[in-house]
Amino acid sequence: MATTRLEQDRQPATQATHATRSVSARSGWTRDAVENRVFRVLRWLIIAFLLMITLFPFYYTVLLSIRSLDAVLREPGAIWVPPSEWVLDSYASVLSSSGSGGQGFLTFMRNSAVVAFSTVALTLLVGLPGAYAVSRLEFFGRRQISGLFLAVYLFPSILLAVPLFVFFTRIGLRGSLIGLLIVYVSQIVAVSIYMLRNYFDTIPVSLEEAAAIDGCGRLGIMWRISLPLAKPAIMANALFVFMIAWNEFLFALLFLVEKRDRWTVSLGLSQLAGSIEIPTTVLMAGSVLVTLPIIIIFFASERLLTEGLTAGAEKG
Amino acid sequence: MSERADVSGAPPPVPPAALEKADDAGGGKRGRSTKRRDDARAGLTLISPTLVIVVVMVVLPILWTFSMAFQQIRLLNLSTAGIFGNYTLANFSGILDSEGFWTSLRTTLIYSVLGTASAIGLGLVAALALRQPFRGRTFVRASMLLPYVAPVVAATFAWSTMLNPQFGIVNYWGQRLLGWDEPIAFLSQASSDVSILGLQFSLPTALLSVIAFEAWRSFPFAFLFLTARLQAAPAVLEEAALVDGATPTQRFRYVLLPQLLPTIAVLSVLRFIWTFNSFDDIYLLTGGGAGTEVVSVRVFNALTARGDIGAAAAQALVLALILAILVIVYLRRFATQEERA
Numbered sequence A: 001m002a003t004t005r006l007e008q009d010r011q012p013a014t015q016a017t018h019a020t021r022s023v024s025a026r027s028g029w030t031r032d033a034v035e036n037r038v039f040r041v042l043r044w045l046i047i048a049f050l051l052m053i054t055l056f057p058f059y060y061t062v063l064l065s066i067r068s069l070d071a072v073l074r075e076p077g078a079i080w081v082p083p084s085e086w087v088l089d090s091y092a093s094v095l096s097s098s099g100s101g102g103q104g105f106l107t108f109m110r111n112s113a114v115v116a117f118s119t120v121a122l123t124l125l126v127g128l129p130g131a132y133a134v135s136r137l138e139f140f141g142r143r144q145i146s147g148l149f150l151a152v153y154l155f156p157s158i159l160l161a162v163p164l165f166v167f168f169t170r171i172g173l174r175g176s177l178i179g180l181l182i183v184y185v186s187q188i189v190a191v192s193i194y195m196l197r198n199y200f201d202t203i204p205v206s207l208e209e210a211a212a213i214d215g216c217g218r219l220g221i222m223w224r225i226s227l228p229l230a231k232p233a234i235m236a237n238a239l240f241v242f243m244i245a246w247n248e249f250l251f252a253l254l255f256l257v258e259k260r261d262r263w264t265v266s267l268g269l270s271q272l273a274g275s276i277e278i279p280t281t282v283l284m285a286g287s288v289l290v291t292l293p294i295i296i297i298f299f300a301s302e303r304l305l306t307e308g309l310t311a312g313a314e315k316g
Numbered sequence B: 001m002s003e004r005a006d007v008s009g010a011p012p013p014v015p016p017a018a019l020e021k022a023d024d025a026g027g028g029k030r031g032r033s034t035k036r037r038d039d040a041r042a043g044l045t046l047i048s049p050t051l052v053i054v055v056v057m058v059v060l061p062i063l064w065t066f067s068m069a070f071q072q073i074r075l076l077n078l079s080t081a082g083i084f085g086n087y088t089l090a091n092f093s094g095i096l097d098s099e100g101f102w103t104s105l106r107t108t109l110i111y112s113v114l115g116t117a118s119a120i121g122l123g124l125v126a127a128l129a130l131r132q133p134f135r136g137r138t139f140v141r142a143s144m145l146l147p148y149v150a151p152v153v154a155a156t157f158a159w160s161t162m163l164n165p166q167f168g169i170v171n172y173w174g175q176r177l178l179g180w181d182e183p184i185a186f187l188s189q190a191s192s193d194v195s196i197l198g199l200q201f202s203l204p205t206a207l208l209s210v211i212a213f214e215a216w217r218s219f220p221f222a223f224l225f226l227t228a229r230l231q232a233a234p235a236v237l238e239e240a241a242l243v244d245g246a247t248p249t250q251r252f253r254y255v256l257l258p259q260l261l262p263t264i265a266v267l268s269v270l271r272f273i274w275t276f277n278s279f280d281d282i283y284l285l286t287g288g289g290a291g292t293e294v295v296s297v298r299v300f301n302a303l304t305a306r307g308d309i310g311a312a313a314a315q316a317l318v319l320a321l322i323l324a325i326l327v328i329v330y331l332r333r334f335a336t337q338e339e340r341a
Helices: A002-010 A015-027 A031-065 A069-074 A089-095 A105-136 A142-154 A157-171 A177-202 A205-213 A218-229 A231-247 A250-256 A265-273 A280-300 A302-314 B002-008 B016-024 B026-069 B090-097 B099-129 B137-144 B152-162 B169-177 B205-232 B235-243 B248-277 B280-285 B295-304 B309-340
Strands: B192-196 B199-203
Touching (some): A031 B137, A069 A280, A089 A105, A105 A142, A105 A231, A105 A265, A105 A280, A105 B026, A142 B026, A157 A177, A177 A231, A177 A250, A280 B152, B026 B309, B099 B309, B152 B280, B235 B248, B248 B309
């Protein structure tokens, strides 16, 4: 039935087909009408489904972090808890130092913040001039260098893990935040240059030429013209780098696992999740603390960041 | 420091073509070539810090991996091992003979193919569903990106708690609403028998769970790119199809999909590369147990648990090699298809 109607839809040549078409259109059962109706409903179902799968795990994390362990074990299926039953003990326990019986997440957060902020600063310091050079200046091997950076971006970090682990063990930098910082910068700077270069490419050269005619040198042009114009891209890039460094897990695990006072939040959470003595609710509070800075940054700068994310890989 | 000096001290790197051009310019010749030389020097100076850090921390270590893969180095005898050690193929023959490696290679392939496909599929569905504007779309779009930006440790922890057989919410409601007889150990059970319409199936439970996680975590990436591509698609084409009487599915199949295919192809390559090497997700969810041991987890275990550096390096190299071959084959096929089209 459906196929014959479709064919009629396609060839409305004769009077007869016209008639059937209008009849079926009036009764509302053409393929087009059916599809439109189905998709109108389906669309909202899909949106609801997507919202549920993306938000629920985070909602659940927050929910468990404010319930007591007893309540969770008694009623594991609860999806709502009235404010009168909220308990903030988990947060107190996860934040207080390990000396006073807590998990010492404050130390972990400080470590993560130090590493993440230093990674941002160093990456930009090294990457900004590099991105400017790759975008603006013609020099020997420019294309090869761009290719190298793309390769680094796509390179499996597990393959790098082996030699870096051995190397840092040998020079005794394993277990130090400095070692971790160097590794982060070396792996992120390539992506960072890629993102920034795409932005520098969009700034008209004529602006720089005007400054050059006015007697500005290369560095002056960079400092006074290009960097101020690229501010939004630099901001997006800084946030992007911060998120990568804050979330990173593999190298933190390889380098820092033996020294508890150097753990980053991600590493701390994963290590404590393995032990049976620590209640799940306490770990959920830790989980909220790891995620919160990222969520805040993300919603505060969503537009900047999504543009940055796409700009970074578009050329790939 | 010395490397930096070497780079900027190199002879003025003017490409031959540029020299010819400068010659043609006649009167402006002198000034232009000086500017070129200055630019070249400034360019190398500005790029050199990045270049040094990338070469020292990425390129040299990779070369060193090759050297280590051909030596029998362990963490214990590390101090005696040098660049001029005893080179041997023992690591490679050890890997290729062991059954565990081939099993985990198969797992890696299944994981990355299904993970990539389902992430892109879900991303496409999301991009299409959120295409028409409605109130609150900005918020919904931002929410879609949460799984991708959230710390992997927090995301895996939320999932493993939700899927926990004792007090996980999924098993709780699954038993009450969906009529499951007993809790399902999603992350620690290698396989479970399922009967659908009287047919018995054996499903790799844990592997499917980590694939679902991978789809959930990386669909936002596909969603982002496909949304950007959809915004660039000209409305005229679809309007023309609408006037010609094409139904929504026909408009998608014949108008929209052909425009999206190049983006989907790029996404497939990128996601496949990242999923093929991914370590965090599986390590944090199952620890590589219950039939989910991918090669990267094996590399990690060889490195840290057994301290067998040679074996770890060799496995990582084999993994990278297989990946490179797969990507090259794919790109070749894709490129030739493009040419024909």
